[in-house]
Amino acid sequence: MSGRNCKGPFKILVLPGDGIGPEITREAVKVLKALSEKSGITFNFQHGLIGGAAIDEVGVPLPAETVELGKKSDAILLGAVGGPKWDNLPPEIRPELGGLLKIRKVFDLYANLRPVMFFPELKNASPLKPDIIEGVDILMVRELTGGLYFGEKKRITTEQGEQAVIDTLIYTEKEVERVVRLGFELAQKRGGKLTLVDKANVLESSRFWREVAEEVKKDYPEVTLSYMYVDNCAMQLIRNPRQFDVIVTENMFGDILTDEGSVLAGSIGLLPSASLNGKFGLYEPIHGSAPDIAGQNKANPLATILSAGMMLRYSLDCPEEALLIEKAVKAVLQKGYRTGDILEPGTTLVTCEEMGDLVAEEILGGVYDEGLPL
């Protein structure tokens, strides 16, 4: 393979988590092993506890051992956390807050990357008309450490003696700079277009983001930077999503827009994500732990497999291998194989395990030899 740095050995920490987490991460690891067999990249997989599984085993949702393992690894591949079993615990020690959000904080993962991908085979599942959704390929970058999420919150009594409430939106220059720079880096490697989404006609913080972006822009003369108000972006994602390449935005706007984006293509069960701090990252499907079908070999592992693909691209310097995984997934879909969540008339139902096998087979014998740009 061409990847100069793409040899390994790469230390991957696998955190299966709860519900369908163990099944879907197992298939993603299977696919990575197939890639290793075919290409010679070495992966060292270690497994760790997180979420409800960690609570059951050692009493806390994020054991210190998991953090230690993470620190020694090149990237983390996570399944999903949470389930009704742990929903009555205090929020801070539940799988979501005490496990997932805490590990993001511990590793200072400041950027959440969410692709909005269109799979022609799934176009019937999109709520949008085909002429609007076809060809859409967006990478959304959401800032994860600042904004309204972590600013001061308080109840006050006004001078008029009235009850009132305050949330604070705060950003430091460093927080803005690193995520905007990442947006430029990504745009440079993709279509060369970066859209900063904000509300600069209202928010001082948005005007600050624009000032920082104008500075960072000087280092990326090939990237076209444009600005768009968040309310307009919420419209444009529906009317004309093909106009976007990379979008970068602050935490709350990103929360709203990434979720809006996730339903456009109708393939929410296939969408991966990355949470990055520089090259280090945590990779996971955007869907949840689906406790209702856990352990039944019914889950769709493709979002986790594609998350492993993002890991190759963003943490391991293996962009061609990432493409290979994406191509293998597309090939399997094209051949008509579907898990239950995306089953349609005329397609073939397969189990979680069979889906993993099919993608691995494509890599071992199919798409790999077809002359990808490797």
Add this chain to the structure above:
Amino acid sequence: MSGRNCKGPFKILVLPGDGIGPEITREAVKVLKALSEKSGITFNFQHGLIGGAAIDEVGVPLPAETVELGKKSDAILLGAVGGPKWDNLPPEIRPELGGLLKIRKVFDLYANLRPVMFFPELKNASPLKPDIIEGVDILMVRELTGGLYFGEKKRITTEQGEQAVIDTLIYTEKEVERVVRLGFELAQKRGGKLTLVDKANVLESSRFWREVAEEVKKDYPEVTLSYMYVDNCAMQLIRNPRQFDVIVTENMFGDILTDEGSVLAGSIGLLPSASLNGKFGLYEPIHGSAPDIAGQNKANPLATILSAGMMLRYSLDCPEEALLIEKAVKAVLQKGYRTGDILEPGTTLVTCEEMGDLVAEEILGGVYDEGLPL
């Protein structure tokens, strides 16, 4: 007519504004006059200056005389403001900020009402598939006076010596109470379902809104109150918009969601709005002043005509007459008449004036006599 209070004389202040404003308000007034002729309601129309037209005439975007006229009126019907001619003025004295936003502030218009309506005749224009958009009928209520828009904004230097920026989201109990109560009132008159959209898993202000809503709810036992996170709502509006009846939300979330909602049905040129303070309100189309086609008799007056319909419903206690205007608009669309912005193969192009005539004719001779629930 049945409306006990719906007789008048009603004092309506008409503010044509800029661009296509004069043409579209003229047609809305024409329709109200037809209604008056048929039903015996008395309207006293006064005209005032706002926006660029006011700047050109008397030097300021919101003359004191306009405010005085507004104070003496039962409602205000506005066209649109702004245009390239005034874009180089300082923001505070431009038509938008110094005219439109200022009049909203002067009259303390605290709730913006935006219907998301589906017109079967325009379904080809929707970006959504017909099975998703058919039958959608949502009323969105956005709080207009609080939140991130009016809280303190500042640049600071952190203890570590870093540049940082702060915006403040602030709400008083009164601000929340009045708009939440309006949401309940509206839901009670419609489908009986109110959805409070917030981010209560993150924001203290959202938790405050929920506490207020739980109190106000006691006065509306027939209304079903539910809560939804804003990111989920951004998804649900696309996946399953029929689930919503009335949505109430804070200022910024409302800004984003009303704009997202406005493109769902593909009929943005037909969407009216109301900005209310109790019964008093300002009514206007959601579209802009379209300076490029101003004065050419091409503009679509339907959003302004439907805004006059909202005025009848929310400020003048004439709900049946409001329905009549809506029915007249639907009848004209059904007969295939279209302005240029919504023209499709097989439909008939009409001018702005002809469109107004057609709706007025329906009221004078058509739908009025067909046995509306009057």
